[in-house]
Amino acid sequence: MNRAIPALILSAAALVPVWRYAPSTATTSTATAEPAPSASTSTSGDSTVVSGPTIDTEKGPVQVQATFKGQKITAVKMLQQPNHPQTEAAVPKLIEETLQAQSADIDTVSGATITSGAYRKSLQAAIDENDASASSSDSASGSSSSGSAQESATRTVAGSTINTSKGDVQVQVTFDGDEISAVEMLKQPNHPQTEAAVPVLIEATLEAQSADVETVSGATITSDGYRKSLQAALDAKG
Numbered sequence: 699m700n701r702a703i704p705a706l707i708l709s710a711a712a713l714v715p716v717w718r719y720a721p722s723t724a725t726t727s728t729a730t731a732e733p734a735p736s737a738s739t740s741t742s743g744d745s746t747v748v749s750g751p752t753i754d755t756e757k758g759p760v761q762v763q764a765t766f767k768g769q770k771i772t773a774v775k776m777l778q779q780p781n782h783p784q785t786e787a788a789v790p791k792l793i794e795e796t797l798q799a800q801s802a803d804i805d806t807v808s809g810a811t812i813t814s815g816a817y818r819k820s821l822q823a824a825i826d827e828n829d830a831s832a833s834s835s836d837s838a839s840g841s842s843s844s845g846s847a848q849e850s851a852t853r854t855v856a857g858s859t860i861n862t863s864k865g866d867v868q869v870q871v872t873f874d875g876d877e878i879s880a881v882e883m884l885k886q887p888n889h890p891q892t893e894a895a896v897p898v899l900i901e902a903t904l905e906a907q908s909a910d911v912e913t914v915s916g917a918t919i920t921s922d923g924y925r926k927s928l929q930a931a932l933d934a935k936g
Contacts, residue, residue, distance in 0.1 A: 748827050750820030760816035764824040773904050784809045790897035792817050855935050857927035867923030871931040891916045899924050
């Protein structure tokens with residue numbers, strides 16, 4: 699009986715570590731969501747160039763760069779786009795519609811639904827970034843811009859109709875002060891090469907701020923008629 703008591707004590711002592719063991723608490727790692735890509739801004743003269751965020755799609759990344767004069771979109775450029783024939787055909791249409799609508803509220807191009815949706819998202823982010831920059835500039839400058847607003851009055855001038863062997867060509871130009879802020883085709887030949895050439899001619903005009911733009915390959919006649927009608931509008935503006 700006396701031998702059993704030490705044995706019991708030793709058994710109890712052996713169990714103490716088990717009683718005191720506390721299972722470790724599992725730590726849950728919380729993944730932090732990556733911040734949404736943002737637009738980046740740079741200035742060149744009196745123009746603001748904003749690169750929208752890259753939008754990843756199943757076809758490939760899409761990124762838009764927009765050039766603004768104030769809040770007016772004067773040019774749009776694709777920094778990234780899917781390498782696909784339908785995208786290649788859709789981009790000029792998206793750019794032309796943007797310059798006309800002056801917003802990201804443009805139609806989806808048939809056959810390029812994914813690219814169109816991503817284009818609008820990247821463009822809208824660029825527009826929002828430009829609006830935010832303009833708002834902060836306006837608050838800093840106060841009301842001193844009232845005089846300059848009159849100097850930059852908008853005026854629209856239609857050029858003469860140029861008859862070509864492919865059809866009539868007529869250009870309408872919108873001026874913001876002395877600057878060409880928008881170009882629209884009032885008449886153009888109903889031809890696929892003309893459809894593809896017009897956005898290229900308009901973008902070149904907005905960059906050159908003159909009728910001194912290069913002929914678009916495959917649309918020589920339309921390019922020549924475009925330049926003549928555009929020059930007539932510039933001459934009429936004085």
